[in-house]
Amino acid sequence: MSHELGRLEDLPQDYRDELTQLNLVPLWPSLRAVLPPKVPTRKTRPTCWSYQLLRPLLLRAGELTPMEKAERRVLVLANPGHGLEKMQASAAMYLGMQLLLPGEWAPSHRHTPNAVRMIVEGEGAYTTVDGEKCPMRRGDLILTPTGLWHEHGHDGTEPVVWLDVLDLPLVYYTETSYAIEGQRQPVQPGHGEQAYRSGGVMPTPVFERSHKAYPMLRYPWVDARAALVALAADRPDQEAVQVSYVNPETGQAAQNILGFYALMLRPGQTLRLPARSPAMVFHQIEGRAEARIEDSTFTLNEADTCCAPGYTAVTLRNLSAEQPAFLFIADETPLHQKLGVFENRG
Numbered sequence: 001m002s003h004e005l006g007r008l009e010d011l012p013q014d015y016r017d018e019l020t021q022l023n024l025v026p027l028w029p030s031l032r033a034v035l036p037p038k039v040p041t042r043k044t045r046p047t048c049w050s051y052q053l054l055r056p057l058l059l060r061a062g063e064l065t066p067m068e069k070a071e072r073r074v075l076v077l078a079n080p081g082h083g084l085e086k087m088q089a090s091a092a093m094y095l096g097m098q099l100l101l102p103g104e105w106a107p108s109h110r111h112t113p114n115a116v117r118m119i120v121e122g123e124g125a126y127t128t129v130d131g132e133k134c135p136m137r138r139g140d141l142i143l144t145p146t147g148l149w150h151e152h153g154h155d156g157t158e159p160v161v162w163l164d165v166l167d168l169p170l171v172y173y174t175e176t177s178y179a180i181e182g183q184r185q186p187v188q189p190g191h192g193e194q195a196y197r198s199g200g201v202m203p204t205p206v207f208e209r210s211h212k213a214y215p216m217l218r219y220p221w222v223d224a225r226a227a228l229v230a231l232a233a234d235r236p237d238q239e240a241v242q243v244s245y246v247n248p249e250t251g252q253a254a255q256n257i258l259g260f261y262a263l264m265l266r267p268g269q270t271l272r273l274p275a276r277s278p279a280m281v282f283h284q285i286e287g288r289a290e291a292r293i294e295d296s297t298f299t300l301n302e303a304d305t306c307c308a309p310g311y312t313a314v315t316l317r318n319l320s321a322e323q324p325a326f327l328f329i330a331d332e333t334p335l336h337q338k339l340g341v342f343e344n345r346g
Protein backbone atom coordinates (compact mmCIF):
# COMPACT_ATOMS: atom_id res chain seq x y z
CA MET A 1 0.00 0.00 0.00
CA SER A 2 1.34 3.42 -0.93
CA HIS A 3 2.02 5.80 1.98
CA GLU A 4 0.63 9.34 2.22
CA LEU A 5 2.64 12.14 0.67
CA GLY A 6 3.02 15.73 1.83
CA ARG A 7 0.10 18.09 1.13
CA LEU A 8 0.17 21.55 -0.37
CA GLU A 9 -1.12 23.04 2.90
CA ASP A 10 1.86 21.52 4.76
CA LEU A 11 4.09 24.05 2.98
CA PRO A 12 4.55 27.61 4.32
CA GLN A 13 2.47 30.18 2.43
CA ASP A 14 5.45 32.38 1.56
CA TYR A 15 7.17 29.38 -0.08
CA ARG A 16 4.02 28.53 -2.07
CA ASP A 17 3.65 32.15 -3.17
CA GLU A 18 7.25 32.26 -4.35
CA LEU A 19 6.76 29.07 -6.38
CA THR A 20 3.58 30.44 -7.99
CA GLN A 21 5.32 33.67 -8.93
CA LEU A 22 7.97 31.71 -10.81
CA ASN A 23 5.41 29.35 -12.47
CA LEU A 24 6.60 26.41 -10.41
CA VAL A 25 4.48 23.66 -8.81
CA PRO A 26 5.52 21.03 -6.24
CA LEU A 27 4.81 17.56 -7.65
CA TRP A 28 4.36 15.50 -4.46
CA PRO A 29 0.91 16.86 -3.40
CA SER A 30 -0.48 15.81 -6.82
CA LEU A 31 1.64 12.75 -7.53
CA ARG A 32 -0.98 10.17 -6.49
CA ALA A 33 -3.68 11.96 -8.49
CA VAL A 34 -1.77 11.77 -11.77
CA LEU A 35 -0.23 8.34 -11.07
CA PRO A 36 -2.90 6.46 -9.08
CA PRO A 37 -2.13 2.91 -7.94
CA LYS A 38 -2.93 0.09 -10.43
CA VAL A 39 -6.07 1.54 -12.08
CA PRO A 40 -6.22 4.94 -13.83
CA THR A 41 -8.67 7.60 -12.73
CA ARG A 42 -11.42 7.68 -15.37
CA LYS A 43 -13.89 10.49 -15.78
CA THR A 44 -15.85 8.41 -18.29
CA ARG A 45 -19.02 7.15 -16.57
CA PRO A 46 -21.26 4.34 -17.79
CA THR A 47 -23.92 6.35 -19.61
CA CYS A 48 -26.84 5.43 -21.87
CA TRP A 49 -28.69 7.62 -24.37
CA SER A 50 -32.18 6.46 -25.34
CA TYR A 51 -32.99 7.10 -28.99
CA GLN A 52 -36.70 7.19 -28.22
CA LEU A 53 -36.12 10.06 -25.77
CA LEU A 54 -33.62 12.06 -27.83
CA ARG A 55 -35.37 11.70 -31.21
CA PRO A 56 -38.20 14.22 -30.55
CA LEU A 57 -35.62 16.76 -29.31
CA LEU A 58 -33.51 16.22 -32.43
CA LEU A 59 -36.55 16.66 -34.70
CA ARG A 60 -37.43 19.83 -32.76
CA ALA A 61 -33.93 21.14 -33.48
CA GLY A 62 -34.94 20.80 -37.14
CA GLU A 63 -37.80 23.25 -36.51
CA LEU A 64 -35.86 25.59 -34.21
CA THR A 65 -32.59 25.90 -36.10
CA PRO A 66 -32.37 26.10 -39.90
CA MET A 67 -29.40 24.46 -41.59
CA GLU A 68 -27.65 27.76 -42.35
CA LYS A 69 -27.62 28.48 -38.61
CA ALA A 70 -26.35 25.05 -37.66
CA GLU A 71 -24.11 23.86 -40.53
CA ARG A 72 -24.21 20.47 -38.78
CA ARG A 73 -27.45 19.93 -36.82
CA VAL A 74 -26.25 17.70 -34.02
CA LEU A 75 -27.20 16.86 -30.46
CA VAL A 76 -24.02 15.74 -28.73
CA LEU A 77 -24.18 12.62 -26.54
CA ALA A 78 -22.12 14.04 -23.69
CA ASN A 79 -20.80 12.01 -20.78
CA PRO A 80 -21.65 13.75 -17.47
CA GLY A 81 -18.44 12.38 -15.96
CA HIS A 82 -16.43 14.70 -18.20
CA GLY A 83 -18.88 17.61 -17.76
CA LEU A 84 -21.51 18.13 -20.44
CA GLU A 85 -19.76 21.26 -21.76
CA LYS A 86 -16.75 19.16 -22.75
CA MET A 87 -18.96 17.34 -25.32
CA GLN A 88 -17.12 14.05 -25.03
CA ALA A 89 -18.29 10.47 -24.51
CA SER A 90 -14.87 9.28 -23.31
CA ALA A 91 -11.32 10.60 -23.23
CA ALA A 92 -10.94 10.21 -27.00
CA MET A 93 -14.49 9.73 -28.35
CA TYR A 94 -17.15 12.25 -29.32
CA LEU A 95 -20.69 11.09 -30.19
CA GLY A 96 -23.40 13.12 -31.88
CA MET A 97 -26.81 12.41 -33.36
CA GLN A 98 -27.15 14.39 -36.57
CA LEU A 99 -30.37 15.30 -38.38
CA LEU A 100 -30.70 16.10 -42.06
CA LEU A 101 -34.12 17.03 -43.43
CA PRO A 102 -35.29 16.38 -47.01
CA GLY A 103 -33.71 18.82 -49.45
CA GLU A 104 -31.14 20.06 -46.95
CA TRP A 105 -27.45 20.36 -47.64
CA ALA A 106 -24.63 20.29 -45.09
CA PRO A 107 -21.81 22.16 -46.87
CA SER A 108 -18.44 20.74 -47.79
CA HIS A 109 -15.60 20.93 -45.32
CA ARG A 110 -12.64 18.95 -44.12
CA HIS A 111 -10.95 18.78 -40.75
CA THR A 112 -8.17 17.12 -38.82
CA PRO A 113 -10.36 14.93 -36.53
CA ASN A 114 -11.45 11.61 -38.06
CA ALA A 115 -15.18 10.95 -38.23
CA VAL A 116 -17.44 8.02 -39.05
CA ARG A 117 -21.21 7.94 -39.49
CA MET A 118 -23.40 5.03 -38.38
CA ILE A 119 -26.73 5.51 -40.14
CA VAL A 120 -29.66 5.27 -37.72
CA GLU A 121 -32.82 5.95 -39.73
CA GLY A 122 -34.19 7.31 -43.01
CA GLU A 123 -33.56 6.81 -46.70
CA GLY A 124 -32.37 9.03 -49.52
CA ALA A 125 -29.46 10.89 -47.90
CA TYR A 126 -25.87 10.58 -48.98
CA THR A 127 -22.43 11.76 -47.95
CA THR A 128 -19.88 12.69 -50.58
CA VAL A 129 -16.40 11.89 -49.25
CA ASP A 130 -13.33 12.74 -51.34
CA GLY A 131 -15.54 12.75 -54.47
CA GLU A 132 -17.19 9.38 -53.70
CA LYS A 133 -20.95 9.57 -53.29
CA CYS A 134 -21.89 7.23 -50.42
CA PRO A 135 -25.60 6.43 -50.05
CA MET A 136 -26.68 6.34 -46.39
CA ARG A 137 -28.74 3.34 -45.35
CA ARG A 138 -29.52 2.03 -41.90
CA GLY A 139 -26.53 0.37 -40.26
CA ASP A 140 -24.03 1.51 -42.93
CA LEU A 141 -20.67 2.76 -41.69
CA ILE A 142 -19.23 5.67 -43.68
CA LEU A 143 -15.72 6.99 -43.03
CA THR A 144 -14.72 10.62 -43.29
CA PRO A 145 -11.06 10.29 -42.36
CA THR A 146 -8.78 13.16 -41.42
CA GLY A 147 -8.29 15.73 -44.17
CA LEU A 148 -10.88 14.37 -46.65
CA TRP A 149 -13.59 16.70 -48.01
CA HIS A 150 -17.11 15.69 -47.04
CA GLU A 151 -20.64 17.04 -47.37
CA HIS A 152 -24.13 15.66 -46.78
CA GLY A 153 -27.18 15.87 -49.04
CA HIS A 154 -30.71 14.48 -48.90
CA ASP A 155 -32.96 13.62 -51.89
CA GLY A 156 -35.49 11.58 -49.85
CA THR A 157 -38.79 12.50 -48.22
CA GLU A 158 -38.26 11.64 -44.53
CA PRO A 159 -35.76 12.92 -41.93
CA VAL A 160 -32.44 11.10 -41.88
CA VAL A 161 -30.51 10.59 -38.65
CA TRP A 162 -27.05 9.23 -38.11
CA LEU A 163 -24.62 8.75 -35.24
CA ASP A 164 -21.32 10.60 -35.65
CA VAL A 165 -18.28 9.12 -33.90
CA LEU A 166 -15.20 11.33 -33.87
CA ASP A 167 -11.82 11.39 -32.15
CA LEU A 168 -12.41 15.12 -31.60
CA PRO A 169 -11.64 15.18 -27.83
CA LEU A 170 -8.19 13.72 -28.43
CA VAL A 171 -7.39 15.86 -31.48
CA TYR A 172 -8.65 18.96 -29.66
CA TYR A 173 -6.58 18.06 -26.58
CA THR A 174 -3.44 17.83 -28.70
CA GLU A 175 -4.21 21.32 -30.10
CA THR A 176 -4.41 20.00 -33.65
CA SER A 177 -8.16 20.39 -34.31
CA TYR A 178 -9.23 22.71 -37.14
CA ALA A 179 -11.53 22.75 -40.18
CA ILE A 180 -11.44 24.25 -43.70
CA GLU A 181 -14.62 25.25 -45.56
CA GLY A 182 -14.86 24.20 -49.19
CA GLN A 183 -16.83 24.14 -52.43
CA ARG A 184 -19.28 21.48 -53.51
CA GLN A 185 -17.30 18.44 -54.61
CA PRO A 186 -17.53 16.97 -58.11
CA VAL A 187 -18.61 13.34 -57.82
CA GLN A 188 -16.04 10.89 -59.25
CA PRO A 189 -16.77 7.36 -60.46
CA GLY A 190 -15.63 4.40 -58.34
CA HIS A 191 -16.87 2.99 -55.07
CA GLY A 192 -14.57 1.33 -52.55
CA GLU A 193 -17.35 -0.97 -51.38
CA GLN A 194 -17.54 -2.40 -54.94
CA ALA A 195 -13.74 -2.60 -55.39
CA TYR A 196 -13.37 -4.50 -52.10
CA ARG A 197 -16.63 -6.42 -52.36
CA SER A 198 -15.22 -9.84 -51.44
CA GLY A 199 -12.77 -10.59 -48.67
CA GLY A 200 -9.63 -12.27 -49.98
CA VAL A 201 -9.59 -10.58 -53.38
CA MET A 202 -8.83 -6.96 -54.15
CA PRO A 203 -8.33 -4.82 -57.22
CA THR A 204 -4.75 -4.89 -58.58
CA PRO A 205 -4.83 -3.23 -62.03
CA VAL A 206 -1.55 -4.16 -63.85
CA PHE A 207 -0.34 -5.81 -60.60
CA GLU A 208 -0.62 -2.52 -58.70
CA ARG A 209 -2.24 -2.19 -55.29
CA SER A 210 -4.11 0.97 -54.38
CA HIS A 211 -1.97 3.67 -52.81
CA LYS A 212 -4.93 5.43 -51.23
CA ALA A 213 -4.70 5.86 -47.46
CA TYR A 214 -8.44 5.18 -47.20
CA PRO A 215 -9.42 2.90 -50.13
CA MET A 216 -12.84 2.00 -48.69
CA LEU A 217 -15.14 4.72 -47.37
CA ARG A 218 -18.53 3.00 -47.11
CA TYR A 219 -19.09 -0.33 -45.33
CA PRO A 220 -22.67 -1.39 -46.19
CA TRP A 221 -24.55 -2.94 -43.28
CA VAL A 222 -26.01 -5.57 -45.61
CA ASP A 223 -22.47 -6.96 -46.12
CA ALA A 224 -21.33 -6.68 -42.49
CA ARG A 225 -24.53 -8.34 -41.32
CA ALA A 226 -24.19 -11.15 -43.86
CA ALA A 227 -20.60 -11.72 -42.69
CA LEU A 228 -21.76 -12.04 -39.07
CA VAL A 229 -24.62 -14.40 -39.92
CA ALA A 230 -22.27 -16.58 -42.02
CA LEU A 231 -19.67 -16.58 -39.24
CA ALA A 232 -22.27 -17.62 -36.64
CA ALA A 233 -23.48 -20.49 -38.86
CA ASP A 234 -19.93 -21.63 -39.71
CA ARG A 235 -18.68 -21.60 -36.11
CA PRO A 236 -21.54 -22.65 -33.81
CA ASP A 237 -18.89 -23.45 -31.13
CA GLN A 238 -17.43 -19.94 -31.14
CA GLU A 239 -18.81 -17.66 -28.45
CA ALA A 240 -18.12 -14.17 -29.82
CA VAL A 241 -19.40 -13.48 -33.32
CA GLN A 242 -17.58 -10.26 -34.16
CA VAL A 243 -16.06 -8.51 -37.17
CA SER A 244 -13.77 -5.48 -37.38
CA TYR A 245 -14.01 -2.67 -39.90
CA VAL A 246 -10.55 -2.62 -41.49
CA ASN A 247 -8.63 -0.95 -44.26
CA PRO A 248 -8.78 -3.75 -46.89
CA GLU A 249 -5.33 -2.88 -48.29
CA THR A 250 -3.47 -3.07 -44.97
CA GLY A 251 -5.71 -5.18 -42.76
CA GLN A 252 -5.23 -2.52 -40.08
CA ALA A 253 -8.05 -0.64 -38.35
CA ALA A 254 -10.10 1.45 -40.80
CA GLN A 255 -8.97 4.66 -39.10
CA ASN A 256 -5.90 5.71 -37.11
CA ILE A 257 -7.28 6.54 -33.68
CA LEU A 258 -10.61 4.79 -33.08
CA GLY A 259 -11.57 1.17 -33.81
CA PHE A 260 -14.93 0.04 -35.21
CA TYR A 261 -16.60 -3.37 -34.94
CA ALA A 262 -19.92 -5.16 -35.41
CA LEU A 263 -21.07 -7.84 -33.01
CA MET A 264 -23.84 -10.41 -33.23
CA LEU A 265 -25.35 -11.88 -30.08
CA ARG A 266 -26.96 -15.25 -30.72
CA PRO A 267 -30.57 -15.64 -29.49
CA GLY A 268 -30.52 -15.57 -25.67
CA GLN A 269 -26.73 -15.26 -25.55
CA THR A 270 -24.79 -13.63 -22.70
CA LEU A 271 -21.29 -12.48 -23.66
CA ARG A 272 -18.68 -11.13 -21.25
CA LEU A 273 -16.18 -8.74 -22.80
CA PRO A 274 -12.87 -8.56 -20.91
CA ALA A 275 -11.61 -5.48 -19.04
CA ARG A 276 -9.38 -3.75 -21.59
CA SER A 277 -7.77 -0.31 -21.37
CA PRO A 278 -9.89 1.41 -24.11
CA ALA A 279 -13.28 2.97 -23.39
CA MET A 280 -16.08 1.50 -25.54
CA VAL A 281 -19.29 2.70 -27.16
CA PHE A 282 -22.16 0.33 -28.00
CA HIS A 283 -24.92 1.21 -30.46
CA GLN A 284 -27.82 -1.16 -30.99
CA ILE A 285 -28.42 -1.74 -34.73
CA GLU A 286 -31.00 -4.53 -34.49
CA GLY A 287 -32.82 -6.31 -31.70
CA ARG A 288 -32.68 -5.65 -27.94
CA ALA A 289 -29.82 -6.23 -25.58
CA GLU A 290 -28.78 -5.51 -22.02
CA ALA A 291 -25.39 -4.03 -21.15
CA ARG A 292 -23.99 -4.45 -17.64
CA ILE A 293 -21.19 -1.93 -16.99
CA GLU A 294 -19.88 -1.58 -13.42
CA ASP A 295 -22.99 -0.91 -11.27
CA SER A 296 -25.17 0.14 -14.21
CA THR A 297 -27.47 -2.07 -16.27
CA PHE A 298 -28.79 -0.53 -19.47
CA THR A 299 -31.47 -1.90 -21.77
CA LEU A 300 -30.49 -1.14 -25.35
CA ASN A 301 -33.45 -0.88 -27.67
CA GLU A 302 -32.90 -0.27 -31.37
CA ALA A 303 -30.77 2.86 -31.99
CA ASP A 304 -29.86 3.29 -28.30
CA THR A 305 -26.24 4.09 -27.49
CA CYS A 306 -24.20 3.60 -24.32
CA CYS A 307 -20.58 3.93 -23.28
CA ALA A 308 -18.27 2.13 -20.90
CA PRO A 309 -15.05 3.42 -19.32
CA GLY A 310 -11.78 1.63 -20.00
CA TYR A 311 -10.39 -1.12 -17.71
CA THR A 312 -13.98 -2.30 -17.21
CA ALA A 313 -15.51 -5.65 -18.10
CA VAL A 314 -18.85 -5.40 -19.93
CA THR A 315 -21.50 -8.10 -20.03
CA LEU A 316 -23.90 -8.06 -22.96
CA ARG A 317 -27.08 -10.12 -23.05
CA ASN A 318 -29.45 -10.60 -25.96
CA LEU A 319 -32.93 -10.03 -24.55
CA SER A 320 -34.56 -12.11 -27.29
CA ALA A 321 -34.52 -15.90 -27.14
CA GLU A 322 -35.60 -16.13 -30.80
CA GLN A 323 -33.77 -13.42 -32.74
CA PRO A 324 -30.09 -12.43 -32.94
CA ALA A 325 -29.11 -8.93 -31.76
CA PHE A 326 -26.63 -6.77 -33.66
CA LEU A 327 -24.44 -4.06 -32.14
CA PHE A 328 -22.00 -1.54 -33.55
CA ILE A 329 -19.00 -0.92 -31.30
CA ALA A 330 -16.48 1.93 -31.32
CA ASP A 331 -13.42 2.00 -29.07
CA GLU A 332 -9.98 3.52 -28.55
CA THR A 333 -7.91 0.40 -29.30
CA PRO A 334 -5.84 1.74 -32.25
CA LEU A 335 -4.91 4.79 -30.16
CA HIS A 336 -3.90 2.73 -27.12
CA GLN A 337 -1.88 0.34 -29.29
CA LYS A 338 -0.02 3.18 -30.99
CA LEU A 339 0.67 4.81 -27.62
CA GLY A 340 1.88 1.47 -26.22
CA VAL A 341 -0.59 1.61 -23.30
CA PHE A 342 -3.06 -1.03 -24.55
CA GLU A 343 -3.94 -3.68 -21.98
CA ASN A 344 -6.30 -6.62 -21.84
CA ARG A 345 -6.76 -7.57 -18.19
CA GLY A 346 -9.08 -10.45 -18.96
Ligand SMILES: [Fe+2]
Pocket residue numbers: 109110111115150
Ligand atom coordinates in the same frame (compact mmCIF):
# COMPACT_ATOMS: atom_id res chain seq x y z
FE1 LIG B 1 -17.26 17.15 -40.77
